[in-house]
Amino acid sequence: MTEDTRRKDSKVEGEGSYSAAREYDRQVEKTAKSGKVEEKAKAAKRAVEGDEGDALRRAEEEGKRHAHGEDPALRQKK
Numbered sequence: 001m002t003e004d005t006r007r008k009d010s011k012v013e014g015e016g017s018y019s020a021a022r023e024y025d026r027q028v029e030k031t032a033k034s035g036k037v038e039e040k041a042k043a044a045k046r047a048v049e050g051d052e053g054d055a056l057r058r059a060e061e062e063g064k065r066h067a068h069g070e071d072p073a074l075r076q077k078k
Helices: 003-009 018-034 037-049 055-066
Strands: none
Touching: 018 037, 037 055
């Protein structure tokens, strides 16, 4: 059994949830292939600037309180 196969079969959930990561990746790929990225970006902007804005900002702050910081690799120059 390969390492990748073991990861897919693992039941580890919570922080590092394999099933959540796979579902997120699947949905991102589906959205990218749909050709509706621009449309969805505009809808997100309307939500942030509209009635949902305060709730979305509160949710973002709540998520940040639970985060362990940003991955330093995101800021590395390629």
